[in-house]
Amino acid sequence: MKSAAKRAGLCIVTMLIVSFLAYAAFALISGDPAQTLLGTDATPERLEQMRHQLGLDQPFMVRYLKWLLGFFTGDLGISYSYRQTVWSLIAPKIEVTLCMALISFVVIVAISIPAGILAAQRSNGKSGLLSTGLIQLGMAVPPFFTGILVSWGCGIVMKWFTPGDFPGLHSAKAATALRHLFFAAVCIAIPRIAMTVRMLRSTVIGEMNRSYVRTAISRGNDRRGVFLRHVLKNSLVPTVTFLAQTMAEIVGGSIVVEQVFGIPGIGRLLVASISNRDYPVVQALVVIMAFWVVLAGTAADLINQRIDPRLRLGGGE
Amino acid sequence: MLEIRDLHVQFHNRDREAVAGISLTIRDGEILGLVGESGSGKTVTAMSIAGLLPRKQCDYQGDILLDGDDLLHAQRALLRQMHGKKIGVVFQDPMSAMDPLMKVGEQVAEVLRIHTDMDAAQRRAEAVRAMALVELQDPESLYDKYPHELSGGMQQRAMIASAIVIRPSLLLLDEPTTALDVTIQAQILELLKKLNREEHISMLFISHNLNVVRKLCARVAVMQRGLIVEEGETEKIFRHPQHPYTKHLIEAIPTRESARRVKGERRAKKAAEATAAAKAAQGAAPSASAASAETREEGGIR
Numbered sequence: 001m002k003s004a005a006k007r008a009g010l011c012i013v014t015m016l017i018v019s020f021l022a023y024a025a026f027a028l029i030s031g032d033p034a035q036t037l038l039g040t041d042a043t044p045e046r047l048e049q050m051r052h053q054l055g056l057d058q059p060f061m062v063r064y065l066k067w068l069l070g071f072f073t074g075d076l077g078i079s080y081s082y083r084q085t086v087w088s089l090i091a092p093k094i095e096v097t098l099c100m101a102l103i104s105f106v107v108i109v110a111i112s113i114p115a116g117i118l119a120a121q122r123s124n125g126k127s128g129l130l131s132t133g134l135i136q137l138g139m140a141v142p143p144f145f146t147g148i149l150v151s152w153g154c155g156i157v158m159k160w161f162t163p164g165d166f167p168g169l170h171s172a173k174a175a176t177a178l179r180h181l182f183f184a185a186v187c188i189a190i191p192r193i194a195m196t197v198r199m200l201r202s203t204v205i206g207e208m209n210r211s212y213v214r215t216a217i218s219r220g221n222d223r224r225g226v227f228l229r230h231v232l233k234n235s236l237v238p239t240v241t242f243l244a245q246t247m248a249e250i251v252g253g254s255i256v257v258e259q260v261f262g263i264p265g266i267g268r269l270l271v272a273s274i275s276n277r278d279y280p281v282v283q284a285l286v287v288i289m290a291f292w293v294v295l296a297g298t299a300a301d302l303i304n305q306r307i308d309p310r311l312r313l314g315g316g317e
Numbered sequence: 318m319l320e321i322r323d324l325h326v327q328f329h330n331r332d333r334e335a336v337a338g339i340s341l342t343i344r345d346g347e348i349l350g351l352v353g354e355s356g357s358g359k360t361v362t363a364m365s366i367a368g369l370l371p372r373k374q375c376d377y378q379g380d381i382l383l384d385g386d387d388l389l390h391a392q393r394a395l396l397r398q399m400h401g402k403k404i405g406v407v408f409q410d411p412m413s414a415m416d417p418l419m420k421v422g423e424q425v426a427e428v429l430r431i432h433t434d435m436d437a438a439q440r441r442a443e444a445v446r447a448m449a450l451v452e453l454q455d456p457e458s459l460y461d462k463y464p465h466e467l468s469g470g471m472q473q474r475a476m477i478a479s480a481i482v483i484r485p486s487l488l489l490l491d492e493p494t495t496a497l498d499v500t501i502q503a504q505i506l507e508l509l510k511k512l513n514r515e516e517h518i519s520m521l522f523i524s525h526n527l528n529v530v531r532k533l534c535a536r537v538a539v540m541q542r543g544l545i546v547e548e549g550e551t552e553k554i555f556r557h558p559q560h561p562y563t564k565h566l567i568e569a570i571p572t573r574e575s576a577r578r579v580k581g582e583r584r585a586k587k588a589a590e591a592t593a594a595a596k597a598a599q600g601a602a603p604s605a606s607a608a609s610a611e612t613r614e615e616g617g618i619r
């Protein structure tokens with residue numbers, strides 16, 4: 001498992017680089033946070049005092065390392081616009097978004113894997129046309145549009161949830177909150193389901209045409225045996241990679257859907273913080289989202305190394 | 318034991334019949350060679366025997382009988398009983414013919430898993446026995462290796478092991494040595510001879526390489542454009558080929574003399590080119606340089 005350790009190490013290095021770039025970029029553009037906090041009519045003495053309080057009079061590297069350490073201690077500074085610590089601001093929102101992302105992911109996997117396999121088995125004739133049509137439709141409709149439709153149809157007409165009124169995960173109405181998240185998650189999932197089905201269909205069809213399938217048939221395997229013993233496992237590696245990408249993109253996709261459904265997740269916070277120039281919050285969110293992407297990629301690589309022995313040697317022979 | 322009677326195969330997307338009415342018999346315990354250039358229909362013939370024809374994409378007629386059982390028109394379920402159990406197939410490129418994610422030993426044992434009710438330990442023992450039979454070193458540890466950890470020759474041995482592990486009566490070999498280098502090729506041929514002799518497995522050996530066929534097969538059939546143009550004892554055909562196509566094939570085998578002739582021609586051509594280039598470089602200068610004189614002289618030697 002040397003290669004797994006190597007991959008994990010690479011992941012940590014990537015994360016360090018990402019965090020440094022994010023911090024440096026915002027340090028370059030942010031102007032004077034003390035001025036932002038105190039307003040334009042603050043006295044020079046108050047400004048100086050505030051800068052000291054925020055640690056801005058320290059060298060850049062010291063500030064960066066302190067901030068980086070903050071991801072472990074929960075001290076990521078103070079939000080300019082909300083006047084509370086960044087961590088206490090984002091922690092509950094991360095919880096909400098993560099919850100929605102996981103629901104969405106489960107929906108995607110549960111629907112697209114069987115559907116993709118089925119679409120591969122029936123890729124000819126009318127059913128092939130039907131699946132191609134559905135895939136095109138699913139990919140073409142943007143989540144904010146399905147979001148509006150679902151809010152109206154399931155929310156206002158059917159009254160399964162109240163759009164815009166999200167009760168919170170820890171309130172008495174946690175079940176209502178989850179239902180609210182579920183509808184949003186489905187809207188995020190639809191285009192990704194279509195993409196996953198398409199990817200899986202072409203992967204399985206491609207694998208079915210490989211030589212080892214002919215060998216398997218020549219040994220007396222039936223369709224089921226060929227598929228379960230050989231094709232399925234060989235189709236798994238590209239699928240895992242694709243799903244990891246999906247996992248990363250769900251969080252990006254949540255930004256729009258959170259707006260539509262009025263869900264207080266990190267997407268909404270990010271949009272609000274950018275327009276408020278609330279750099280400590282933006283910084284933390286950018287890094288957390290980048291970590292999420294890197295983490296998903298690393299997880300996919302580790303899983304794939306378990307599936308495919310050729311990947312265990314760290315590329316090549 | 319295997320009898321092909323008037324086999325026709327026509328793919329829907331082709332004008333010409335891939336196999337245009339051939340009849341062929343493989344006798345018990347013999348190795349029959351089937352030679353011909355690519356596109357002559359030899360692989361399609363083998364696929365018809367193995368039941369690997371894409372039935373929906375072609376028309377086929379005739380009879381293929383293995384010990385009296387029809388193979389060409391049999392139902393899929395019945396064919397699956399024959400596959401692996403009575404007919405083993407070895408393909409051209411072992412690397413792509415093996416499932417890259419399945420352990421070598423499990424691939425060898427897969428036929429047993431499908432056709433017998435042996436438990437895992439028995440299957441393993443049988444697979445290891447077959448791997449030893451094809452002279453793979455240390456079969457016990459090879460069992461748990463993956464195909465990419467084996468050399469091409471070892472992979473092909475493993476494929477042969479997987480085809481014979483259940484002791485089929487017929488082994489179809491579709492260019493099994495083409496992807497291998499010459500020394501490995503010779504070893505595999507020796508192995509096939511041994512298996513034929515000691516395990517009494519009949520074989521159909523398909524190749525475009527006449528030399529290989531001559532080493533291995535007592536009888537040979539020559540195919541061209543979907544037809545068998547000549548059939549008989551290998552040595553007889555090599556000495557007195559009747560059909561012009563067979564003659565042509567035999568003439569195409571490189572011998573020492575032909576190799577020398579080709580080499581000489583190549584050298585002469587090269588020298589002529591060098592002379593022409595030298596002349597062009599010198600332009601109108603009348604005196605030829607020493608170098609071009611030398612090459613001209615060399616070109617004269619055959």
